[in-house]
Amino acid sequence: MNIDPRTEFLVGFGGVSGSTAVSATFEPGTDVEHRGRGMIARGGGCSYGDAAQRGGGAVVHVTADPSAITLDLVSATVKVSAGHTIRQVCQELLKQGWFLPVVPGTSYATVGGCIAADVHGKNHVHVGSFGQHVVSIDLVDGSGVEHHFSATEDPDAFWATVAGMGLTGVIVSATLRMIADKSGWMTETTAMADSFAETMSLMRELAVSHHHVAAWVDLRSRHRGVGVVSAANHIDACAFDASRKSHQLRSPLPCPRTSVSVLGPQRLAFLNAAKVISARRHVGRVGTVAQKRVPIESVLWPLDAVANWNRLYGRHGFIQYQVAIPDGAEDVLIGISKRLATLPVYLCTLKQMGQASLAPMSFPLPGWTIALDIPANAPGLWDALHCADDAVAEVGGRVYLAKDVRMTAQHLPTMYPRLDEWRQVRNRLDPKGNMNSDLGSRLGLLDSFS
Amino acid sequence: MSAVGVRSVLLLGGTSDIGTAICRALVDRGATRVVLAGRDPVGLALRAATLKHVNIEVSLLDFDVVDSSRHRDLIDRATEMVGDLDVVICAVGVLADEQGIDADPVAIARVVAVNMGGTMGVMAAASSRLQHQGHGTLVVLSSVAGFLVRSDNPIYGASKAGLDAYACALDDLLRPSGASVLVVRPGFVRTAMTAGMADRPMATTADAVAAAVVKGMDHDAHVVWVPRPVGLVMNGLRLLPRSILRPLLRRQQ
Numbered sequence: 149m150n151i152d153p154r155t156e157f158l159v160g161f162g163g164v165s166g167s168t169a170v171s172a173t174f175e176p177g178t179d180v181e182h183r184g185r186g187m188i189a190r191g192g193g194c195s196y197g198d199a200a201q202r203g204g205g206a207v208v209h210v211t212a213d214p215s216a217i218t219l220d221l222v223s224a225t226v227k228v229s230a231g232h233t234i235r236q237v238c239q240e241l242l243k244q245g246w247f248l249p250v251v252p253g254t255s256y257a258t259v260g261g262c263i264a265a266d267v268h269g270k271n272h273v274h275v276g277s278f279g280q281h282v283v284s285i286d287l288v289d290g291s292g293v294e295h296h297f298s299a300t301e302d303p304d305a306f307w308a309t310v311a312g313m314g315l316t317g318v319i320v321s322a323t324l325r326m327i328a329d330k331s332g333w334m335t336e337t338t339a340m341a342d343s344f345a346e347t348m349s350l351m352r353e354l355a356v357s358h359h360h361v362a363a364w365v366d367l368r369s370r371h372r373g374v375g376v377v378s379a380a381n382h383i384d385a386c387a388f389d390a391s392r393k394s395h396q397l398r399s400p401l402p403c404p405r406t407s408v409s410v411l412g413p414q415r416l417a418f419l420n421a422a423k424v425i426s427a428r429r430h431v432g433r434v435g436t437v438a439q440k441r442v443p444i445e446s447v448l449w450p451l452d453a454v455a456n457w458n459r460l461y462g463r464h465g466f467i468q469y470q471v472a473i474p475d476g477a478e479d480v481l482i483g484i485s486k487r488l489a490t491l492p493v494y495l496c497t498l499k500q501m502g503q504a505s506l507a508p509m510s511f512p513l514p515g516w517t518i519a520l521d522i523p524a525n526a527p528g529l530w531d532a533l534h535c536a537d538d539a540v541a542e543v544g545g546r547v548y549l550a551k552d553v554r555m556t557a558q559h560l561p562t563m564y565p566r567l568d569e570w571r572q573v574r575n576r577l578d579p580k581g582n583m584n585s586d587l588g589s590r591l592g593l594l595d596s597f598s
Numbered sequence: 599m600s601a602v603g604v605r606s607v608l609l610l611g612g613t614s615d616i617g618t619a620i621c622r623a624l625v626d627r628g629a630t631r632v633v634l635a636g637r638d639p640v641g642l643a644l645r646a647a648t649l650k651h652v653n654i655e656v657s658l659l660d661f662d663v664v665d666s667s668r669h670r671d672l673i674d675r676a677t678e679m680v681g682d683l684d685v686v687i688c689a690v691g692v693l694a695d696e697q698g699i700d701a702d703p704v705a706i707a708r709v710v711a712v713n714m715g716g717t718m719g720v721m722a723a724a725s726s727r728l729q730h731q732g733h734g735t736l737v738v739l740s741s742v743a744g745f746l747v748r749s750d751n752p753i754y755g756a757s758k759a760g761l762d763a764y765a766c767a768l769d770d771l772l773r774p775s776g777a778s779v780l781v782v783r784p785g786f787v788r789t790a791m792t793a794g795m796a797d798r799p800m801a802t803t804a805d806a807v808a809a810a811v812v813k814g815m816d817h818d819a820h821v822v823w824v825p826r827p828v829g830l831v832m833n834g835l836r837l838l839p840r841s842i843l844r845p846l847l848r849r850q851q
Contacts, residue, residue, distance in 0.1 A: 155732070155774070155775070155776065157776055164603050165603025166603070166733065166776075167731070167732045167733035167776055168732040168733060168775060168776020168777075169732055169776075185730070185731075185732075198603075202732075203682065203731045203732035203733040203734075203776065204729075204730050204731045204732035204733070204775075204776075205732070463816070463817075464816060525627075525816070527626075529628070530626070530627065530628035534630075534653045553603065554605070554628055556605075556630050556653065558653075586682075589681055589682060590605065590681070590682075592681075
């Protein structure tokens with residue numbers, strides 16, 4: 149088979165719904181070839197869905213030289229390229245005793261991607277989303293014009309780019325706030341609860357004294373409903389034994405490519421049971437807690453320990469269904485998880501979320517977020533997710549666009565009520581509609597609201 | 599493209615049993631927008647009713663496969679309705695009134711115009727769209743009859759043979775763009791088209807064909823045989839010398 153050397157097949161992290169695009173290099177001020185189908189920037193390819201691909205169009209690969217990270221210790225900010233991965237940035241920052249205030253669940257996402265999706269961490273309830281710690285953004289808009297935005301210089305464009313899914317232009321670089329972290333270690337507290345509702349109240353309790361809180365809930369094995377809550381704090385410099393070397397990030401284990409899923413329903417149940425049992429062994433009974441000192445990456449990026457773990461789902465890939473549910477609608481959250489528990493869900497994670505950011509298209513809202521990993525060929529999956537969408541939209545919740553590969557445009561204005569406002573700013577930055585992605589065309593994100 | 603990512607489907611030959619069965623299977627796998635294109639508005643509406651479901655949009659388009667001048671327009675209109683076409687199913691086809699050497703030349707021309715000439719035109723129009731999109735699958739319903747043309751249905755068989763050959767070559771043209779063609783070669787399928795005919799060996803159903811198509815898409819296959827053993831038998835037969843093969847094909851009458 150002779151593949152056009154300039155085109156490449158791109159697919160999201162979930163391995164579902166790929167498409168072929170021209171890979172374009174991008175220089176500000178020049179017109180990128182996009183064959184009338186639009187172009188989109190792609191960073192680490194960590195978006196689960198079709199946000200960073202454009203079938204028949206152009207994809208700009210954004211990478212960066214790892215050395216080009218400049219710290220400004222006076223203002224406690226760091227200037228990075230959009231193509232730097234969170235891992236590269238954190239590695240550099242840790243060397244000098246700093247860290248980022250918000251990091252996503254994978255360290256392989258790029259800064260540009262984190263801004264474009266306005267990602268959140270396990271500490272959202274305390275510090276908000278990634279975009280809330282961005283000082284300024286340099287962007288080349290859809291017409292090739294360079295801009296410098298911040299919360300004070302053209303704030304509308306700044307907040308349209310944050311969570312703008314890359315549709316306002318190509319992010320070139322950004323200045324981010326840093327926090328002090330002399331050790332690179334954390335204290336992790338693990339606790340268990342017997343049911344979904346108890347897990348949530350346990351998380352609320354632990355969030356009072358812990359910075360990072362997330363829970364994993366078993367929806368699969370005979371321990372169904374058991375939640376394992378992990379809560380962690382950075383170890384501050386005084387408490388840390390100065391004679392010990394500060395921790396540096398470890399490289400991940402490789403994972404082979406498999407064409408069939410190694411995560412069959414029975415194995416999923418077994419893995420879930422194994423996780424519950426190992427947590428029990430560690431924690432003891434429900435109601436007690438266990439504490440230990442762990443490297444920062446095993447708390448913040450546990451899945452990064454194995455590179456390309458998404459391959460375990462085989463060629464069908466998987467869907468990560470992540471939704472946010474506002475406070476007060478916890479019963480809907482529990483209802484959805486119960487309904488979807490009839491499917492082979494391996495990973496079900498739960499996080500509490502705090503104040504929403506100013507970005508119109510930002511995902512987090514005060515309440516909860518649940519993420520479920522489900523093999524994409526699970527029977528009945530699509531219907532179940534459509535029903536879940538209805539329930540989420542009804543209570544004012546939303547589906548996370550960075551994870552989505554399947555939602556229909558119908559719920560979009562309900563889930564993202566400030567869509568129209570965002571579209572207006574986006575149209576100003578890219579009046580010709582040169583930017584587009586498979587996600588954008590699937591959900592009609594660019595369409596003017598009529 | 600794996601069947602999992604399919605959201606929009608265009609069915610050419612919207613009243614086809616096999617075509618609608620494939621649509622149903624894709625809807626089960628997450629397709630939400632279906633366009634049925636065909637000549638008979640009542641038939642299309644009835645088919646649409648069987649697909650209608652919560653969250654599924656079904657639209658209808660008027661389409662006559664022999665009206666080649668409107669094929670490009672048809673694809674454009676389908677695109678306007680549902681956006682990018684993830685799957686285009688080409689399920690157009692008629693049986694011939696097979697009368698051996700006495701067949702009516704006009705009837706032969708008509709069968710070839712529908713099964714091959716017209717279908718090739720609409721396939722080309724769809725392919726250019728898929729290539730432009732950089733993704734998508736063109737599912738072409740060929741037939742076992744087109745793989746080895748028997749003397750009991752030479753007209754139908756020859757028209758499908760031409761279609762099959764074109765589809766295979768089109769696949770080579772499309773692959774570099776990210777789109778692809780899936781050639782489906784079913785054996786005898788019990789459908790409205792074959793109603794009243796006696797079952798042949800290894801007869802199958804429209805739903806079985808649909809399941810095989812979805813599986814073929816998942817595996818990014820070039821060709822699917824339904825049922826699978828038919829492929830082995832046919833490929834095996836094709837290896838035989840002509841002096842053994844042709845009498846065998848005659849005997850199947």
